[in-house]
Amino acid sequence: MSAFLGPIHFWLYNKIKIQNNIVEEILDFSEEKGLNLRKDLYSEFGDGDLKELDQVIDTSNIHGWLQDQIIKVENKLAISVTQIINKNSDSIKTLKDIFYNNGVKASALNENSSVEEAFKSINDTLLDGMPCDHALGVISQDENEAVWKRYECVHSRFWEAAKGDIAVYYSLRDEFIKGLVEKANLNYEKIDETTSKISRR
Template structure:
């Protein structure tokens, strides 16, 4: 493994940091609801590990195992998220609405933070994936189905998330509900707004508004 960090490594690290920021917001929500978030946090960090430190990537990454370090951080962040959301919903299933708002609001913030011009649905898809955590690039979980000036359609070929949710007795559909809220918030707030929808479980569409 190369000892040098490249653009792709910073790209992945930034995606992890966006995802971990959601985790912290969910903990803040749980605390405000009066849940025992302190115990949850101790449990999650003890069993899975804490989020990445708030330090530059080059100061914390294992340069002898760059790929493995990043993959480990992705796996741990996914596991913590699955457990945390499942705990929140076990307290009250109606909390899904508040969690959707958390995801949507971060999507809005991410969309507004992207300053470059986006002109096509396919470009919007690529930009969205600069923020959404979807495994490592080598996982290749999506196939393009069609692309026009008005619409981009793709299919998810496999789910990288279900195992994390199954291990904590959660429902991965909750993850997709939350990510849909994020995607709609993001795509509606880049320089040219787009809409996002799903057809069934696996086919996704970004369309011009």
Template sequence: MSLFLGKIHYWLYNKIKWFEGIEDELLLLAEKENIDVQLLKNNLDAKYGERLEDKPLEDLIDTSNIHGWLQGRINIAEGRVAMITHEIIEKSEECLTKIYEVYKSQGIKAAKEVKAEKGTINDAGEIYNSINDYILDGMPCDRVNEVISSDNDSISWKRTIDVHEQLFHSERVDVKSFYNMRDEWIKAFVTELNNEFQYVKDSETVMVIRRV
């Protein structure tokens, strides 16, 4: 491990790579919807820059600007997904349901990874922490999510700021649609991880995982 890098940097890098996995699935959907995927990829690269190479973090990161590099890569990953999402929805509003299915399948895939590594998780707080090992919500210093209450059977948290709206708005995608997509991911993740728990929203900004 580089002397300049800590666990939190690898944690963020893995989250970015996971989000690129959602991009892969959305591109497959775009292809099925007869969108010119090669042209779309060219446009993505031109506007946001190319995806990460398949190399260890220490071989890619600018160690003189670690924070800035990671923030930039988050913006690239999210901007690319926002552009692809717009292109698919433009093709047909009915495709929104198909996008939800992509997020659901990715949520299930992530939960299976966690179960394979840790076994069954029977604590609401641990489930919440596992979610945050995958989803992108800006940098840790953004403090996007604030836990309101927590015990073994339930955890609730609120979104304090919106770090996604600007990028999705720039691609003419309602950020509420993105949050709906991510809700599908979290619901599928929680159910697959332990179906004795469920994910619900108390409001637009307050979320809950609780034992059924």
């Protein structure tokens, strides 16, 4: 079956799995807070057991199948975070820790990693829709810093459906990036609402 799949499909599925791992930790946290979100979310969007891609993908509809997996994990993230924060706004602190720690875990960077490698790692781990969405674009990049811009928000519709705040998503995402580039001794900062930068410390 894997003969029908290309590297880009495995690359995208890995990004889905990284976000799914975050969702699973959030659902564990929700149970600590007395919210039983897992049952309803699993019922509507599937469970958190993402098997190897070549074992589960519909090779007659690779693009559609992957798009469906993105929709499921995006909905689970938006709904779980929104409901937790609605119950206790202070939970944002723990949610940020979950994202930061998952950024650290997902990182293959080290103190010798270049800015270019760090930006590639961000693009390799954060889920920003399908590759054809071209949600992000590099503005400038050299050995000391990389600046990029978000041209399209592919997440807002899920947060609107969950009656959540998309700004919460981006604050959590920022923590993931900070964790991801930590080992490379890089700073991450938001220049404005849609523009971000990593740079040498």
